[in-house]
Amino acid sequence: MRDLSRRYLPAGDLREGGTALAKIVAEREDPFLVLISTILSQRTRDEKTEIASRRLFAKYDTPQSIADADAADLERLIKPVGFYRQKAVQIQKVSRALLDRHGGSVPRTYEELMELPQVGPKTANCVLVYGYGEPRIPTDTHVHRVSNRLGLVRTKSPEQTEQRLMRTVPKDYWLHINELFIRFGKDICRPIGPRCPECSFTKFCRHYPRTKWAKAVRRHPRAERAHPPRGGTSGHEGRGGHVDDALSVLDRSDRTSCPRFRHRAP
Numbered sequence: 001m002r003d004l005s006r007r008y009l010p011a012g013d014l015r016e017g018g019t020a021l022a023k024i025v026a027e028r029e030d031p032f033l034v035l036i037s038t039i040l041s042q043r044t045r046d047e048k049t050e051i052a053s054r055r056l057f058a059k060y061d062t063p064q065s066i067a068d069a070d071a072a073d074l075e076r077l078i079k080p081v082g083f084y085r086q087k088a089v090q091i092q093k094v095s096r097a098l099l100d101r102h103g104g105s106v107p108r109t110y111e112e113l114m115e116l117p118q119v120g121p122k123t124a125n126c127v128l129v130y131g132y133g134e135p136r137i138p139t140d141t142h143v144h145r146v147s148n149r150l151g152l153v154r155t156k157s158p159e160q161t162e163q164r165l166m167r168t169v170p171k172d173y174w175l176h177i178n179e180l181f182i183r184f185g186k187d188i189c190r191p192i193g194p195r196c197p198e199c200s201f202t203k204f205c206r207h208y209p210r211t212k213w214a215k216a217v218r219r220h221p222r223a224e225r226a227h228p229p230r231g232g233t234s235g236h237e238g239r240g241g242h243v244d245d246a247l248s249v250l251d252r253s254d255r256t257s258c259p260r261f262r263h264r265a266p
């Protein structure tokens with residue numbers, strides 16, 4: 001992997017992403033579907049979120065229809081996700097709130113979204129990014145882990161990571177960070193057993209020196225010369241500019257103008 005953008009969003013269009021939200025938006029650009037899918041995704045694998053979302057939206061795809069639906073039927077449809085009973089209640093609550101407060105529309109400001117039941121920072125930001133193409137940084141455990149490993153931030157929680165990323169990362173990158181880091185975090189930089197030999201960022205990764213790969217190289221330096229990691233050799237000592245190095249993973253040159261999920265070419 002040379003670059004996350006080139007690998008996961010070659011055309012610079014979020015709708016071509018591989019996460020459940022990107023796939024749902026690719027089929028229908030509806031912020032309400034993004035909101036409901038994001039609630040379903042909490043503490044659930046992306047694959048299960050996609051399955052449950054598709055089952056649900058095939059029958060109920062508006063605030064009114066979900067608000068009026070039989071709770072047992074909602075539970076049955078979203079059963080693939082964890083905590084499906086609680087989530088059936090949650091999606092009915094948020095649907096009713098949209099009908100009562102916003103005429104059935106999904107608001108498009110962070111503050112208004114945060115006032116809805118079951119909506120926290122990650123969900124609000126997902127709606128803004130995937131639903132409205134607004135530059136924000138939804139931060140889940142993948143984005144938190146990858147950002148810390150790459151040296152973009154040093155934080156203890158996704159909430160802290162979101163705040164630090166918004167201060168550190170130029171706004172031109174915000175729209176795609178979630179999609180790129182989630183894909184990278186699932187494919188390569190896994191929580192346990194990251195696939196460092198397939199990674200391009202070993203040179204500046206803060207976590208790499210602690211991995212079994214780096215330890216093996218320290219024990220057997222010749223092994224690295226024979227099979228170097230894609231990021232080059234592991235000379236971590238004395239290296240500065242982590243943030244600049246880490247930002248280089250979001251290759252500006254690959255991002256093109258996209259009518260809905262727009263971003264200015266830097």
Ligand code: SF4
Nearest residue numbers: 189194196199202205
């Ligand atoms: S070198 Fe390993 S730990 Fe570091 S970013 Fe790459 S895959 Fe993740």
